[in-house]
Amino acid sequence: MIRLVAIDVDDTLLNSHGVLLESTKTVIKRAISQQVKVVLCSGRPLAGVKHFLAELGITTDNQYVITFNGAVIESVTGKKLAESGLEFSIYKEIDRYSNKHDIAYNIVDADSQIITSNHNVSWVTVVQAWENRAGLLIRTPTELGETAQVIKAVFADEKDKLDQVEKEIIKKFGQKNYVVRAADNFLEVMHQDVNKGNALKILSKKLNISANEIMAIGDERNDIPMFNFAGISVVMANGSAAAKEYADYVTESNDENGIEQAFNKFVLSK
Known part of the structure; x- marks a missing residue:
């Protein structure tokens, strides 16, 4: 049973035009209604994903994001759980x-x-x-x-x-x-301690969710650390060859309802 889904943003959650597919919105909202945590994991800061969170209905203090490729873990309202920056x-x-x-x-x-x-x-x-x-x-x-x-x-x-x-x-x-x-x-x-996998590990511990209850979806090399941690690793068809080496499952592309396919296969109850 998947209790948390960690999703990369660019070229994964978003299509090639940088927008959310309607099918993506539908399955994510359905997962949330089934008490599944959906965590956006991005190289962007919170400001760069907030409008997508709003579209998905992920807006409350008990929902979280991993930003700056894992350097910051915070609630979607901006309350920081952890932060690791570069030395000056x-x-x-x-x-x-x-x-x-x-x-x-x-x-x-x-x-x-x-x-x-x-x-x-x-x-x-x-x-x-x-x-x-x-x-x-x-x-x-x-x-x-x-x-x-x-x-x-x-x-x-x-x-x-x-x-x-x-x-x-x-x-x-x-x-x-x-x-x-x-x-x-x-x-x-x-x-040196920052990556999406380490951040996901810290967040899952806080939420008392084990690795085998997590699905990670991404497309690039910076997603590999979370693939290594999560119980199920899903890579988009448009993803890099390096990322696909770590995939348990390759879904359709970000333009072809790949998120919907992955959620229907691994997350949503019938």
């Missing part, structure tokens, strides 16, 4: 690396603001700020000061450029941090 020294190092190698980057702070010192702001960063309904600030680490709460850093650039530098960035920053390719245009750097 790592942020400064990433800033220097970005400017030296001409790779666009930004950080996301505890207030969901997108901040970069790149004066030529990447279109990827602009879209990221728009999707997250967040502010976009041009600031250096010095201007922000060491009291800044940096939740994560994101190398946000063209796919080909990130393909070229991914291994080098993992080698340079991966010793002390969690570095993951969250999407073609996003290579993220977070606190």
Whole structure:
């Protein structure tokens, strides 16, 4: 019996146009009515998923989200259960690396603001700020000061450029941090203890739900830690080959009622 469903947002919960399918809304609302917890697990901040939560009817204090790829666990009303940010020294190092190698980057702070010192702001960063309904600030680490709460850093650039530098960035920053390719245009750097799987483990313990009562649905490499934790792992047909290696079940794509298919197969009582 599945008591909690953890769902990635972009390219999983949302279709390729960034909206919720009607079939997705229907099965999630039905699951909630059957006392199943539905937890959105996203690289976005709360501000970037709140409108989807409202569409799904997930609005009360006893419902939760995992944001910033696991760096923050909070209620859908914003009450934080746990938070793990980047050290300021790592942020400064990433800033220097970005400017030296001409790779666009930004950080996301505890207030969901997108901040970069790149004066030529990447279109990827602009879209990221728009999707997250967040502010976009041009600031250096010095201007922000060491009291800044940096939740994560994101190398946000063209796919080909990130393909070229991914291994080098993992080698340079991966010793002390969690570095993951969250999407073609996003290579993220977070606190070493942060990932969706660890966050899901912390939340499930609070809710007294065991791993074999959890289904995780996703499409990318940053979803693999929650696949490793959950009892059932579902990967979208549009997901990456790396993610599909961890799938117990591959459902239809995010444009073809994949969420509905997974809920009907594993979650909903007849």
